[in-house]
Amino acid sequence: MERLLHYTWQNKLFPAGPHKTTHGIPLEIITPGVHNSDAGPDFIGSIVRINGMEFAGNVEIHTKSSDWNRHGHQDDRKYANVVLHVVSEADTEVFDCNGRQLPQFVMQVPQYIEANYDELSREEKFPPCWRNVGNLSDIKINSWLSKLHIERLEAKVSRIYDCLHRCNNDWERVCFITIARNFGFGVNGEAFEEWAYNIPLNAVAKHRDNPFQVEAMFLGQAGLLDEDSLPEKYKEAAIKEGWFSKLAAEYKFLSHKFTLTPMPVEHWKLLRTRPQNFPHIRLSQLAGLYAKDTFSLASLTAPGELKEVRKRLETGVSDYWRKHYLFGCESKESDKKPGLRSQNLLVLNSIIPLLFAYGRYRGEESMEQRSLELLASLPAEDNFITRTWQMLGIVSRSAADSQALVHLKTRYCDRRDCLRCSWGHEYLKTTKHL
DSSP states (O other): OHHHHHHHHHTTOSOOSOEEOTTSOEEEEEEOOEEOOSSSOSEEEEEEEETTEEEEEEEEEEEETTHHHHTTGGGOGGGTTEEEEEEEEOOSOOBOTTSOBOOEEEOOOOHHHHHHHHHHHHOOSSSTTTTTGGGOOHHHHHHHHHHHHHHHHHHHHHHHHHHHHHTTTOHHHHHHHHHHHHTTTTTTHHHHHHHHHTOOHHHHHTTTTOHHHHHHHHHHHTTTTSGGGSOHHHHHHHHHHSHHHHHHHHHHHHHHHHTOOOOOGGGSOOTTOOGGGSHHHHHHHHHHHHTSTTOSHHHHTSSOOHHHHHHHTOOOOOGGGGSEEETTEEOOOOOOOOOHHHHHHHIIIIIHHHHHHHHHHHTOHHHHHHHHHHHHHSOOOOSHHHHHHHHTTOOOOSHHHHHHHHHHIIIIITTTOGGGOHHHHHHHHOSOOO
16 A cells, blocks of 8 residues: 555645645645655655745655554654655654654545556456556657666666676676576576586686587586486486596596586476577587687677677587487487577677676776667567567567566566556556556
């Protein structure tokens, strides 16, 4: 209920005045203020007029007046500049830390807004506001999509900065970890990130000109060169072929040389994973990519059109994996290169956020702008989320739009955070739905 009160106050959707405080004193709301997402009062910079006198300060909102004391605001100096306490039910008088009694305003949420909010909360279909999507204007659609795709990019940039802090400002390591995570293509993303943090790049770099040793170190650190990691049905064939044993012996030598400890093999997911996404295949591809001279932050984020950026990510597997999916498990022979869709996802989730984050870090707006231009040049993703919105008339023109719609679902729709959604606002304000 409190969130709905926030929404009503912020958008001045409460019934028109004249208004009065709980003591019957004339009240005029001039400016509701700006919603505060940090600690302290709910709205800052508010302006109200009480009994003809203007007050500028903050506003706190609760369902009941007694929530003020229950939350300890009466002793908190952060609430000393509250000029109005807005409530749904006034069940007690309230005072600030200086003993000053606060004026209170009982605000009624319009019945149609309550009904709409309840409807959104109970809706089982995705998106909850499907009834009203067709009534949205192009301006409303495009402005919200623009904000959402920036929000999603900022979330990825924030993850990169967290990684940078953990890596002691080593951008090359951050680049490796970011790309490695996205070689997991969702299902094994976290396992790949764990693996990447566990890779001693300084040690691997000493053997970069030897693809066999790089692959041995990559697979070994993933826990995939222990005999216990072999599926029972393929174990005999894997050992008989000899390639597994050769890699395992090389990893044993390297692990002793560099004091390496593999990650638990149980962290990898194979069940319901497409063979081309098995970690063995992706790690061999990543080893091939890492061995290229172009695998560096400077090269991967250098200026270039989308086609050129994709080319920098081209890689394949070593000879053994051309005919196998797992050790001892044969497949039809192919180069097993990441396809166009996979390349686009790597650009989308790795290169673009890295370019934006690094540009901001260096204070180079041109790099940030290039990342946004690259995002706009990528074709839209095709998935359940984008197809659902398309059926409702919201068509993704590029990856910027599809990323916005993915962000909308995961950060707003799934959390039923309709009160912070621009399209949700339109639904709430609608007095009648088709």
